[in-house]
Amino acid sequence: MIKVFIVDDHPVVIEGIRSLLQHEKDIEWSGQAMTAQSCLGFFVNNTADIILLDINLPDIGGVELCGQLKQKYPGIFILGLSTFNQGLYIKKMMENGASGYILKNSSKEDLLTAIHAVTDGGIYFSGEVGEALRQYQLSSKDAIPIISRREKEVLTLIAEGFTNPQIAGKLYVSQFTVDSHRKNLLAKLNVKNTATLIKLAVEHKLI
Amino acid sequence: MIKVFIVDDHPVVIEGIRSLLQHEKDIEWSGQAMTAQSCLGFFVNNTADIILLDINLPDIGGVELCGQLKQKYPGIFILGLSTFNQGLYIKKMMENGASGYILKNSSKEDLLTAIHAVTDGGIYFSGEVGEALRQYQLSSKDAIPIISRREKEVLTLIAEGFTNPQIAGKLYVSQFTVDSHRKNLLAKLNVKNTATLIKLAVEHKLI
DNA sequence: GTGGAATTCACCCTAAAGGGTGATTTTTTC
DNA sequence: GAAAAAATCACCCTTTAGGGTGAATTCCAC
Numbered sequence: 001m002i003k004v005f006i007v008d009d010h011p012v013v014i015e016g017i018r019s020l021l022q023h024e025k026d027i028e029w030s031g032q033a034m035t036a037q038s039c040l041g042f043f044v045n046n047t048a049d050i051i052l053l054d055i056n057l058p059d060i061g062g063v064e065l066c067g068q069l070k071q072k073y074p075g076i077f078i079l080g081l082s083t084f085n086q087g088l089y090i091k092k093m094m095e096n097g098a099s100g101y102i103l104k105n106s107s108k109e110d111l112l113t114a115i116h117a118v119t120d121g122g123i124y125f126s127g128e129v130g131e132a133l134r135q136y137q138l139s140s141k142d143a144i145p146i147i148s149r150r151e152k153e154v155l156t157l158i159a160e161g162f163t164n165p166q167i168a169g170k171l172y173v174s175q176f177t178v179d180s181h182r183k184n185l186l187a188k189l190n191v192k193n194t195a196t197l198i199k200l201a202v203e204h205k206l207i
Numbered sequence: 208m209i210k211v212f213i214v215d216d217h218p219v220v221i222e223g224i225r226s227l228l229q230h231e232k233d234i235e236w237s238g239q240a241m242t243a244q245s246c247l248g249f250f251v252n253n254t255a256d257i258i259l260l261d262i263n264l265p266d267i268g269g270v271e272l273c274g275q276l277k278q279k280y281p282g283i284f285i286l287g288l289s290t291f292n293q294g295l296y297i298k299k300m301m302e303n304g305a306s307g308y309i310l311k312n313s314s315k316e317d318l319l320t321a322i323h324a325v326t327d328g329g330i331y332f333s334g335e336v337g338e339a340l341r342q343y344q345l346s347s348k349d350a351i352p353i354i355s356r357r358e359k360e361v362l363t364l365i366a367e368g369f370t371n372p373q374i375a376g377k378l379y380v381s382q383f384t385v386d387s388h389r390k391n392l393l394a395k396l397n398v399k400n401t402a403t404l405i406k407l408a409v410e411h412k413l414i
Numbered sequence: 415g416t417g418g419a420a421t422t423c424a425c426c427c428t429a430a431a432g433g434g435t436g437a438t439t440t441t442t443t444c
Numbered sequence: 445g446a447a448a449a450a451a452t453c454a455c456c457c458t459t460t461a462g463g464g465t466g467a468a469t470t471c472c473a474c
Contacts, residue, residue: 016223
């Protein structure tokens with residue numbers, strides 16, 4: 001009998017998964033929480049075998065909650081759950097001890113496969129997620145280097161629409177310096193121009 | 208008896224709402240679809256009183272589907288449904304004939320209130336949505352006008368890093384034309400330069 | 415079928431971006 | 445304290461961006 005707990009701030013998702021699982025003979029509904037706090041509160045006096053954990057929580061965020069839960073209760077398996085197929089989050093969840101990751105638009109079969117795979121001690125990714133993870137691993141090899149403190153400042157000001165002379169004035173440095181930082185940003189992030197620089201920066205939440 | 212149809216590409220959401228509504232005496236489950244195509248197919252031979260419509264659909268997008276449905280079946284009410292609280296989409300849905308908008312993390316009570324309000328011919332926004340819409344209206348005084356088809360094409364290519372001459376080549380038009388579109392984009396969206404243009408575009412999911 | 419967007423094109427101009435190269439100084443890190 | 449990384453400054457150059465202005469044509473809605 002697998003005791004399943006779910007953490008998600010969307011009642012319809014909780015209800016949906018509950019509905020999908022309620023007729024499964026080897027699955028028992030352990031409980032549910034809509035915030036990280038109430039989840040942590042529940043596990044003080046209760047337990048479960050697997051936690052289906054949404055990464056988009058209102059209070060502290062799924063990734064951090066995942067880490068805390070795994071530290072306190074290493075025996076509980078955690079299955080990441082999200083609407084999105086974001087390589088970065090998947091990686092972070094795994095680094096924080098999750099045993100797998102599926103999308104909310106997965107089928108019932110996928111969900112059951114994942115639950116069984118994870119509670120058996122395995123690691124499971126649904127097809128689409130595996131693909132995203134692979135692409136992320138590939139693209140993150142040389143695509144997301146470290147941006148220095150100063151470069152990040154310059155990047156932020158570029159995104160706010162300031163020109164190099166204006167940025168130079170704000171940072172009390174020469175225009176040539178800002179020029180250098182800007183060119184280094186383009187080189188480091190391997191982008192062609194300002195447009196792609198800002199697109200990448202916003203998408204990767206660098207600003 | 209209110210016949211409810213739902214369009215959403217997430218099985219758990221469909222199941223969740225179905226579960227929430229199944230014990231309501233005045234509500235009848237009309238059907239469901241996971242794509243815009245199958246939704247349009249359903250209504251050729253069937254009908255419903257209200258459609259709960261997700262705006263994030265894989266094929267043609269909820270906003271356009273909303274418009275098509277309203278054009279063909281003006282008597283069916285449409286209630287927008289989404290995970291996000293995006294003023295722009297809410298406005299577009301309303302412009303395409305929707306009668307209201309709620310978030311997927313709304314409570315059961317909110318959902319029922321919305322369904323009844325809309326099928327009575329009213330307009331309903333859940334609290335949070337109303338707030339977002341108000342903020343959007345305030346900020347969109349001159350900030351988010353309609354971007355034309357061609358402008359969106361140009362915007363997309365700018366975001367991909369192409370220069371005006373390159374874009375002109377791809378679209379088989381003169382460089383001067385692309386120049387015009389680009390300047391119009393800056394003017395319409397009230398931004399200073401490419402950096403702020405792309406930032407706004409990515410944040411508002413225009414590309 | 416008329417009016418108003420949308421799309422197209424053109425040329426003026428200046429400012430800004432970005433490629434290349436090289437150097438000094440400061441800060442961080444091992 | 446030495447090596448590495450970051451931050452600073454400088455000048456070469458060409459291309460691109462963007463402000464202003466004006467106008468023709470095509471497309472769509474009322």
